[in-house]
Amino acid sequence: MRATIYLPDDLARAVEAYLKEHPETSLSALVQEALRARLRRNPAALLELAGVVEKAKGSARERAEDRPNRQER
Structure with a gap:
């Protein structure tokens, strides 16, 4: 997957400095x-933030794609 992202100037400078040091x-x-670390901490919140799901129930190990898609009202 390829993606284009926006970084604010301060974050871009911090990334550039980090990459120079490493x-x-x-x-x-x-x-x-960074994404792997974030996903391990709270995958449901990241999916909700991305707009993929309103509320993620369970974990990825439970094969959510096999469950019927029902939105809570």
């Missing part, structure tokens, strides 16, 4: 690491 790390690797 030349063995690419921007792609840094973003992947």
Whole structure:
């Protein structure tokens, strides 16, 4: 997957500084690491933030794609 993202100037500078201090790390690797860390902490909140689901119930291990899609009212 390829995506274009916006970084505010202060965050962009912080990322550039980090990558200069860690030349063995690419921007792609840094973003992947950050996303993996965030997803491990609270996947339901990230999905809700992304607008993928209103409220995620259960975990990805429960194969949510096999459950009927019902929205709470």
